[in-house]
Amino acid sequence: MTALCNALPEQLSLLLVDDHRIFLDGLSLALAPLCADLQIETAESAAAAQACLQQQDFDLILLDLRLPDMPGLELLQRWQQQGCLTPVAILSASDSTLDAQAALNAGALGFIPKSSNSDELRQAVTRVLLGETLPAPESGEPNPLTPRQMEILRLLAEGLPNKSIGRQLGVSEDTIKTHLKTLFQALDVHTRTACVSVARQRGLL
Template identity: 80%
Template sequence: MTTLCTALPEQLRLLLVDDHRIFLDGLSLALAPLCPDLHIHTAQNADEAEACLRQHDFDLILLDLRLPDVPGLELLQRWQRQGRMTPVAILSASDSNLDAQAAMAAGALGFIPKSADGDDLRQAVTRVLLGETLQAPVSGDKPPLTPRQQEILLLLADGLPNKAICRRLGVSEDTVKTHLKALFQELDVHNRTACVSAARQRGWL
């Protein structure tokens, strides 16, 4: 770990985006040893994050998937469309392989579980800062799904109806139904509840 850290610049500016203030405070303390002159900014929702980005350039953004106003994955995709070059790593309470795969497909450079201890967290952040892409964990039964199908499955597991999924992803209801049909066929099920259950059994959620 020491060898990795010496390769970092002496000054870094990080943006931490999470809706839990206590977690942000703990994360800031855990990251403090990264370099001598570390500037940490925090945001508790997408609006605050975008306000920070208008004011500063950051070396890395640590982004939670579950935000109160805009889902983290949707926010990441928005930044990708805008051509924002700031590296983003997802920091999530989810240990789901599917969450990780969807985040990487959306442009994240790493997926770090919140269950990581301080040393593992600093090591993962250091690797991303040094330009490395942290491969998402892969289960033995990798889902043969497209990134869009992965997104829909996640929203399905959150209990969202088709119309809400349409609004969240900006697609038509027919498109959602087409993807759901493909998911049902892949998992050999006939309804939404069975789809989520089968996906969990395979370790996709």
């Protein structure tokens, strides 16, 4: 670990994005030994993170998957669309290999579990700062969606409105709305477009 840390520059600037203040404080302490002059900014929402990025440049962003105003993957995708070149690693309480793969597919350079101890955390952050992409764990998880939800998802990906989806499946439009609500919750999204996008990232489409 010492050798890896010595390979880092003496001055680094990190942005930590998480909605739990106490976790941000602990994370800042855990990362303090990374280099002699470590500048850490914190943001507790997607909006605050966006504001920080507009004010200064960072060497790395550590981003939580679940923020109060926007899912982390949607925020990451927005940054990608804006041409943001700052490396991003996801730091999440989720231990889902599907979430990890979705994060990498969305452009993250790594997926670091919050269950990591301080040494593991610094090791992972150092590897990303040195330009390495952390591989996702092997997936052994079953598909989290039911067969009916998969049918709706595929029709959603074709751009069909709720009424047309219901007609094809022989159910009411209200039933489709109920299934969509469950789909959005399962994939942690808020829009039809994001639902299809995240499903593709997870290999469900």
